[in-house]
Amino acid sequence: xxxxxxxxxxxxxxxxxxxxxxxxxxxxxxxxxxxxxxxxxxxxxxxxxxxxxxxxxxxxxxxxxxxxxxxxxxxxxxxxxxxxxxxxxxxxxxxxxxxxxxxxxxxxxxxxxxxxxxxxxxxxxxxxxxxxxxxxxxxxxxxxxxxxxxxxxxxxxxxxxxxxxxxxxxxxxxxxxxxxxxxxxxxxxxxxxxxxxxxxxxxxxxxxxxxxxxxxxxxxxxxxxxxxxxxxxxxxxxxxxxxxxxxxxxxxxxxxxxxxxxxxxxxxxxxxxxxxxxxxxxxxxxxxxxx
Amino acid sequence: xxxxxxxxxxxxxxxxxxxxxxxxxxxxxxxxxxxxxxxxxxxxxxxxxxxxxxxxxxxxxxxxxxxxxxxxxxxxxxxxxxxxxxxxxxxxxxxxxxxxxxxxxxxxxxxxxxxxxxxxxxxxxxxxxxxxxxxxxxxxxxxxxxxxxxxxxxxxxxxxxxxxxxxxxxxxxxxxxxxxxxxxxxxxxxxxxxxxxxxxxxxxxxxxxxxxxxxxxxxxxxxxxxxxxxxxxxxxxxxxxxxxxxxxxxxxxxxxxxxxxxxxxxxxxxxxxxxxxxxxxxxxxxxxxxx
Numbered sequence: 001x002x003x004x005x006x007x008x009x010x011x012x013x014x015x016x017x018x019x020x021x022x023x024x025x026x027x028x029x030x031x032x033x034x035x036x037x038x039x040x041x042x043x044x045x046x047x048x049x050x051x052x053x054x055x056x057x058x059x060x061x062x063x064x065x066x067x068x069x070x071x072x073x074x075x076x077x078x079x080x081x082x083x084x085x086x087x088x089x090x091x092x093x094x095x096x097x098x099x100x101x102x103x104x105x106x107x108x109x110x111x112x113x114x115x116x117x118x119x120x121x122x123x124x125x126x127x128x129x130x131x132x133x134x135x136x137x138x139x140x141x142x143x144x145x146x147x148x149x150x151x152x153x154x155x156x157x158x159x160x161x162x163x164x165x166x167x168x169x170x171x172x173x174x175x176x177x178x179x180x181x182x183x184x185x186x187x188x189x190x191x192x193x194x195x196x197x198x199x200x201x202x203x204x205x206x207x208x209x210x211x212x213x214x215x216x217x218x219x220x221x222x223x224x225x226x227x228x229x230x231x232x233x234x235x236x237x238x239x240x241x242x243x244x245x246x247x248x249x250x251x252x253x254x255x256x257x258x259x260x261x262x263x264x265x266x267x268x269x270x271x272x273x274x275x276x277x278x279x280x281x282x283x284x285x286x287x288x289x290x291x
Numbered sequence: 292x293x294x295x296x297x298x299x300x301x302x303x304x305x306x307x308x309x310x311x312x313x314x315x316x317x318x319x320x321x322x323x324x325x326x327x328x329x330x331x332x333x334x335x336x337x338x339x340x341x342x343x344x345x346x347x348x349x350x351x352x353x354x355x356x357x358x359x360x361x362x363x364x365x366x367x368x369x370x371x372x373x374x375x376x377x378x379x380x381x382x383x384x385x386x387x388x389x390x391x392x393x394x395x396x397x398x399x400x401x402x403x404x405x406x407x408x409x410x411x412x413x414x415x416x417x418x419x420x421x422x423x424x425x426x427x428x429x430x431x432x433x434x435x436x437x438x439x440x441x442x443x444x445x446x447x448x449x450x451x452x453x454x455x456x457x458x459x460x461x462x463x464x465x466x467x468x469x470x471x472x473x474x475x476x477x478x479x480x481x482x483x484x485x486x487x488x489x490x491x492x493x494x495x496x497x498x499x500x501x502x503x504x505x506x507x508x509x510x511x512x513x514x515x516x517x518x519x520x521x522x523x524x525x526x527x528x529x530x531x532x533x534x535x536x537x538x539x540x541x542x543x544x545x546x547x548x549x550x551x552x553x554x555x556x557x558x559x560x561x562x563x564x565x566x567x568x569x570x571x572x573x574x575x576x577x578x579x580x581x582x
Contacts, residue, residue, distance in 0.1 A: 145525025146413045147555035155519025169551040228446025234436025260460040264438035
């Protein structure tokens, strides 16, 4: 069975391991801090590749930022990572094939092959965490758009410039449904700046009325986004992943979505491919695993 | 060259003509009122087919309502047409092949083959009229989703149940960017119920300050929707069609969209395939014309 060295490059951590064509993790999981400069990131990647490339068939990279349609270059800027990072020449890291894809797209592919959307041709994945990522799978293929950048879940939830989004625009889905989005909603509803996402989640667990109202408002924003995506894509399933996904009520979201859409019934479910779905999905894509 | 009898079935009018594989109209354009009952609609269609089927290779039908993935049945309800209409057995109309597709999808296909999105693999069409229709073309194929109903442009523009939409839900793109949406915006901004879409358009032409503000607010809602779709799909082009599209400033929309999206630059243009693009697109689809 073929194997991939798979590396997940995020703004704060770089992980690596080895996976096989079944999407099984068959190596140690190594975790490093993402260095602050381009040169240091480059040499970190070179060291990882040098150490493991002899035992694998391909090098797979799951990265922050959008990736082009030939899976070798980052498109545009990527937020909180060294400024020069998008210029990285990934192909130069190894003489073996190097395959790069956006982390949310990788995670969506892992769900499609071994996780919550397995066997379903049309799925939308939303990764709810510090930011909100998106991965779109249509007719069993990863959807990338004309340049490779598709699946950015920056669509507007309000018309009147109410919340600034990290993307520079206003009122995007991310600004309401990320972890910081929940904190922002809590601030708006309580008038207190010091309230945290953790406070809200803890409050919900303790059955606190105000915290439950805040949480429900945040979950309603997720619902509103899902309704739009279900009307646009008519998907088999919407998969929720990321650190914030564990708190949502997918039964409620499924029922409400199906009450409001004009397309055919869909499902909202939680991701099941686990914390390393980015590395797994990158490996499966790099190994050409399509089912 | 092969020919199609093509019929456009809307809530108020039924048109028919004959087109060839180049998308050229080569017959008379016949226009009828849409009858009030299912039986009358059925016999109207039977009469049209009986009159022309001998001279064509296929029967093409562009219809209101969403259509399944085998292009022979309406899915769900379709607003202002006879209640039983979705049960129509289109295949039974002729011994020749009968091909049915949603009208906005047909219009998008006409633009893709002979109109504003010709030569561009990824396009989104928005039909701004009494309602708002959508047609999505990805990688040179009409995107239909799991059941055929995809491309419904009912995504939310506001979070707090501000405007009821014709679909039964709240605050959809259609509720803000259709003709009635412009009237609604005008009512909100002036406090007057008797103001019409026509008043706003006439006022803009006469350089009236208030009417221009109302129009700009409506156009900003179109912009907000396009930004979201461009981030989700990373399309080559967004095509605006329908009776309300002639008034928008596509240069402004293109510039503003490209300032705000995180995907790669796109274009906003007006449709060019003309008033009968639904019939033309249905014909081209039924004749299997893909470029």
